[in-house]
Amino acid sequence: MPHVIRHNGARPGELSGWPKIEPSFQAVGVDEESFLASLPQQAVNAYEDQCAPANPRMPVLDDMQEIMRTAYYGAAGR
Numbered sequence: 001m002p003h004v005i006r007h008n009g010a011r012p013g014e015l016s017g018w019p020k021i022e023p024s025f026q027a028v029g030v031d032e033e034s035f036l037a038s039l040p041q042q043a044v045n046a047y048e049d050q051c052a053p054a055n056p057r058m059p060v061l062d063d064m065q066e067i068m069r070t071a072y073y074g075a076a077g078r
Contacts, residue, residue, distance in 0.1 A: 024074035035072050039065055 022028045025035060043064035046052065052059070059067065 025072045026074065030072065032072070039068055042068060 026032065043061050046064045046068075047059070047061055
């Protein structure tokens with residue numbers, strides 16, 4: 001997830017042998033209205049996850065929502 005890596009401030013190396021992964025949730029057909037409606041609660045869920053404090057950069061709720069929007073729309077934006 002390049003958008004998460006960008007948030008944490010490190011650049012990934014070249015990955016080999018991985019299958020092709022679509023660049024966004026939108027590209028795989030996730031419904032935009034449903035995704036955006038669930039975004040606030042999903043951000044809270046991610047923030048409250050026990051692994052969140054282990055991130056190199058601790059995200060706040062606004063960061064979580066922005067990371068998730070980027071995961072939906074892709075790096076190209078809305």
